[in-house]
Amino acid sequence: MHTALAEPGTDAEVEEVLRGEDPAIARVLAQVEDVRPAQLEAQRQIIRTLESSTPAANTVIGLTGPPGAGKSSLAGALIRHWLDAGHPDSAAGVGMVAVDPSSRRSGGALLGDRARLRFESGERVFVRSMASREQLGGLAPATRAAVTVLRAAFPRTLVETVGVGQSEVDVETVADSVVIVLQPGSGDTLQFMKAGLLEIPDVLVVHKWDLGEIAERTRSDLLALLPLLTTPGDAHWDPPVIGVSSQSGEGVSELAEALASHRDWLERSGELARRRRRARTEWILELFSRRYGTRGIESLGGSESARKLAASSPGTALDGFSDLASRAGLESAPK
Ligand SMILES: Nc1nc2c(ncn2[C@@H]2O[C@H](COP(=O)(O)OP(=O)(O)OP(=O)(O)O)[C@@H](O)[C@H]2O)c(=O)[nH]1
Ligand SMILES: [Mg+2]
Known part of the structure; x- marks a missing residue:
């Protein structure tokens, strides 16, 4: 106390x-x-x-997908699953960042999200809602910093972002694992994936599994498509396609298990360290471009060179930001 x-x-x-x-x-x-x-x-x-x-095992999971696919409902179901008595980490709580496009942001939507996530008093769930800016690929200016805070506080942090096709979402540069949440009959998303406009996520959820046949058909379509899009034999993770209903609870524990396996794989393969480095680099570039714009990037020799400098700078992302700023002659060196 x-x-x-x-x-x-x-x-x-x-x-x-x-x-x-x-x-x-x-x-x-x-x-x-x-x-x-x-x-x-x-x-x-x-x-x-x-x-x-931050405890090394703490992890960040991105939930993305088209509007209305049920991302918030699924977040609620996953959090419930993790908190439920008997689960080893039940005492430790869950953090969540919900990012809404500014265009859709209204008090109602945000309150709605908070209201849908109801938990017992004493259960440690912290939800932060924020509005995205279009140029930030579905993230809000403060998403990365907020994720850093919640990741320190909780073994698991969820990040919900709206993502469809090309306006695609940088959630993969802030999360360790990315789940795409699809609803039955979401042919568009399949087309985007086929056309290479959408990164292949780590886990695919066909949500609203309670809708029956149409959901099963969507899952079969995805299962047929994935082998054509992934290269077998690479440092390898096969993205599972899981039918989940947040309403009935079916598939929720299967999803939680898939996330745990993915996390193990990230550690074993070295991919976790790679993703964390990438997240740090993106954070530095985001801070730098927001403050100094394209002229700042130019004074570092263009975006490729800026990215290299960011990747090799020392310390946290904020240290890296100051390092770039002083290299560009825009700010005195960090203390
Ligand atoms: N049949 C069915 N409907 C669901 C399920 N989960 C959520 N829904 C419904 O889907 C709609 C959207 O749910 P949300 O959880 O708000 O979806 P979202 O993806 O977070 O939506 P945005 O944040 O607005 O993009 C709501 O009307 C829910 O009642 C489910 O498991 N089965
Ligand atoms: Mg939502």
Whole structure:
């Protein structure tokens, strides 16, 4: 138990985040989501401390798919599954970031998401809703920072983003595992995948499995399509196609098992480290382009060169951002 309120950004406050305490998480989220340049130094410290204290097993799972496919309902069902008594991690809680396109954002939609995720008091579930900006591939400016906070606090963090076809979503650059949630009869998504406009996800869910035959047909179509799109024999993970109903609960534990296997595979294959490095590089480039625009990128010798510099810069993403800024002569070197 803590008595006094910890000073914002201090180790004591970060300790409270690591214990999953709501008020501390909310305060730290507000700090790291603040995009004013004056906040950078304080944020750098917070992100450093959080990352160095995050338990290695903590994981981030992206849920993406077309509007209305049931991503929020599925998140609720998965969280329920993880929290349920008897599950080894039930005491540890779940974090969630729900990203909504700004165009669709209304108080109602956000409240709706929160309301649908109902949990017992004492169950540790922290949901953060935010609006995306179109140019950020389905993410919000603060998504990466928020994920870093929740990943420190909870063994599992879900990130829900809306994604269809080409306006595709960068959720794969923030999550360790990506689940695409499809509804029965979603031929468009299949076409996008066939045309190479959609990354092959790690797990495919045919949701609303309770709809019966039409759901089974969608699953057969996907099973027939996947071998044509994946190259067997590579550092290999075969994406499973799982029928799930959040309403009846069918398939939820199968999905949870598939996610656990995928996480094991990520560790074993070295893919986890690769994805985390990629996430860090993308975060640096995102911060840098937002602050300094295309002219900033040009002064680093163009986007390929900027990406290389970002990938080889030291420290956290915020350190990397400052490193790039000082290389470009745009900011003094980080302390
Ligand atoms: N039949 C059936 N309907 C479902 C199931 N899960 C969700 N739905 C319905 O699907 C609709 C969309 O559900 P949401 O969970 O809001 O879907 P979403 O993908 O989060 O939607 P957006 O965030 O608006 O893109 C709602 O009307 C739900 O009642 C399910 O397992 N079976
Ligand atoms: Mg939703």
